[in-house]
Amino acid sequence: MQGIGTDFQELTSYTRKNIGGRGLDWSRKPPVFKRYEAERISLPTPEIEGGTPIWQAMQRRRSFRDFSGSPISLKTLAQLIWATQGGTAVAGDTLFRTVPSAGGLFPIETYLVINRVEGLDPGLYHLFLPEWELEYLSPGNYGRSLAEAALGQGMMDKAAVDFVWTAVIARSAWKYEQRAYRYIYLDAGHICQNLYLACEALELGCCAVGAFFDSEASQLIGVDGKEEPVIYMAAVGKKT
Numbered sequence: 001m002q003g004i005g006t007d008f009q010e011l012t013s014y015t016r017k018n019i020g021g022r023g024l025d026w027s028r029k030p031p032v033f034k035r036y037e038a039e040r041i042s043l044p045t046p047e048i049e050g051g052t053p054i055w056q057a058m059q060r061r062r063s064f065r066d067f068s069g070s071p072i073s074l075k076t077l078a079q080l081i082w083a084t085q086g087g088t089a090v091a092g093d094t095l096f097r098t099v100p101s102a103g104g105l106f107p108i109e110t111y112l113v114i115n116r117v118e119g120l121d122p123g124l125y126h127l128f129l130p131e132w133e134l135e136y137l138s139p140g141n142y143g144r145s146l147a148e149a150a151l152g153q154g155m156m157d158k159a160a161v162d163f164v165w166t167a168v169i170a171r172s173a174w175k176y177e178q179r180a181y182r183y184i185y186l187d188a189g190h191i192c193q194n195l196y197l198a199c200e201a202l203e204l205g206c207c208a209v210g211a212f213f214d215s216e217a218s219q220l221i222g223v224d225g226k227e228e229p230v231i232y233m234a235a236v237g238k239k240t
């Protein structure tokens with residue numbers, strides 16, 4: 001089998017011959033955060049004690065798709081966001097987080113489609129991490145449109161919140177060039193696994209979503225799909 005995937009794997013391989021001489025142009029390092037001019041909503045301080053112990057959470061974790069349609073609290077949402085992107089240390093312009101990232105470049109941006117969260121109007125939000133706040137990008141029933149963009153997966157409309165992860169390619173490609181794509185996908189996987197485990201700790205349902213019409217998803221979130229494509233999503237909600 002030969003195709004774009006196998007070509008990509010081959011063409012982005014490190015070899016002992018091509019590994020040298022990769023200097024970094026620090027003057028061209030892209031901004032580490034994306035900020036929108038939008039209404040700003042402070043997130044509550046996340047609760048990071050208690051819940052299902054980690055070993056049990058790993059043992060019990062399962063993809064869940066049959067959400068009850070009940071709301072979650074803003075405090076719970078903040079816990080989930082913290083699990084996926086919470087800042088835990090600072091060094092220079094790098095905010096280290098609950099998740100690892102290749103080269104500490106953190107190319108993944110978090111958008112939230114809020115369907116049922118107490119204290120938040122339904123709509124599209126973006127996480128502005130340095131200030132631990134949400135940017136309210138646009139009101140509306142995004143859940144339904146997101147479900148359509150996700151090949152008709154109705155759970156995205158029934159979920160309390162959908163996480164939509166994009167990648168700012170330049171942030172990672174600045175260092176890794178085309179190999180950046182490998183790391184971006186890996187970064188996204190780490191983020192989603194933390195979300196799964198946090199949901200398990202809070203007895204919420206969670207399901208990863210990799211099946212979506214790429215350009216429809218990008219359009220809905222308001223990203224260009226090339227410099228910043230949608231990479232991955234997850235639906236989260238109450239089980240009963």
Ligand SMILES: Cc1cc2nc3c(=O)[nH]c(=O)nc-3n(C[C@H](O)[C@H](O)[C@H](O)COP(=O)(O)O)c2cc1C
Pocket residue numbers: 061062063064065153207208209210211212
């Ligand atoms: C990269 C990725 C993409 C996925 N995409 C979807 C999806 O679009 N829809 C869905 O219902 N489940 C999706 N899943 C969930 C898988 O179906 C699920 O993880 C798998 O069946 C194993 O079941 P478990 O998670 O309950 O252990 C995805 C999982 C991964 C890791």
